[in-house]
Amino acid sequence: MLTTQFFGSIYTNPLMNASGVNCFTTYELDQLADSKAGAFVTKSATLQARKGNPKPRYYDVPLGSINSMGLPNNGFDYYLDYALNYQKQHTTALFLSISGMSTEENITMLHKIVESEFNGITELNLSCPNVPGKPQIGYDFPLTEKILQEVFTFFDKPLGVKLPPYFDFAHFDEMARILNQFPLVYVNSINSVGNGLYIDSNSESVVIKPKNGFGGIGGEYVKPTALANVRAFYTRLKPEIKLIGTGGIRTGQDVFEHLLCGATMVQIGTELHKEGPEIFERIEKELKEIMRQKNYQTIDEFRGKLKDDLNETFEL
Template structure:
């Protein structure tokens, strides 16, 4: 039977599928549900220093080809997730999990990362540079100068495995510029992509979410081509030791297969997980294994990054 085992930064995972930050990860109960499912691991809700209620509801809506949300970084605060992960580390020493975080200012980001650095946490940390739904706050990763400054400062003290969550880029020059920055640093991974920022969905004559007059991040089927393009563009440009997590539009095993074909080492499920629950992991894994068996692939390494082009 084909294997969907993978590894990130040398940490092994039994399955390449996991949740996307923001889905099934706000509470310990939700994280436990993902942990006990067919998922290979989980990532926590992006944590800020203090707990946040987030934007007013309704702030998330399932729509026919995906979802729209303007959550506003609701979370329980860093201590809540870090304490849980440290307990889990004692209980399950052979399992590795992802801790997602971002500050509401550069100073806060450094406070968060220094707390993780000084803790006993042995997993993978994800710095979210792509939160598109906090009113008045731009996405950090679209400001290349700020991104480079933050990463320089972070790696002056942070020694644990660190990756970054990215928004989608849409221009070849931006892929080049971003990769040139990321390649300067010992990043463990980049995660492509967060939702496409500031879409608008209308039913009858009204928007469907309250914050920002209905503007929100778009996820699901809508974004798969953009996600695949970002995964492959960075696979082509980043040094081999920076791995890629593919996120966006994963409804089926075929979608997961395409993310890996484009270069992803791990694949996150967001909107589909929200719609279906954790049973989605078992279904998508089974569908992925069927495709691999049909093609004679025994492991993800057999086809990762081997996207074919039309010559001539």
């Protein structure tokens, strides 16, 4: 019922973790491999290991989360080694995520992937909002285009990109124009909404230490923005580029809405952090129940078929 075809492979369901959640260590990655997730992705890696920003740098809030992690990770070789060993023994799809501290670092890691025996899908994260002094590449359209032009002069393995949220039709149009030039496998939308602020009114204080309390917002707060971005790119990108929907997924209903907007896969972040990998089994059951109630036998029966032509009504 939930089987999903993605880049020539059949997944048992469209559920994944969002990079950054439950994927820092090999132990956490093994937990994902053993869960009900249809696929999973590694922590976005930099060339060298990073400790990330000072703690506290993550905080659960009533409708989601705020974080300023600063790309803590164990370094590119750690995750590539895991991926190479994993693919020899398992069939569950593994995505390898990278997010270099510079264009040169991204290019170096991509060259290493080309030269390796890794045969999975690579995610190039263009949207980390929480590294002090490092702007998000995805908001620099000329730079994004330049990077992808360079990447595809040599990178001949499956590649997707993770994007920040956009808030203007002109930005959807321009980014789609850029992305449609390249043989991308997918676009992952969205990363957290950058530079929000959450206040504890009792202590009259911010709740995370880095960047004077400013951080990426995730969870229920961002679902409308995530759905808008998924839908905007689904209607603008060429059909070969699939959408991974990320943002605000807490229930099977949220997954259903992402799929209805056009996502082929969905990633769960904040709620996975709160519940742990058991969340995939719960959400799988909830999504199946919604499909049964609507008499859908497969996801393809409704994926991308959001009705957006409401008849005009008048009220006296």
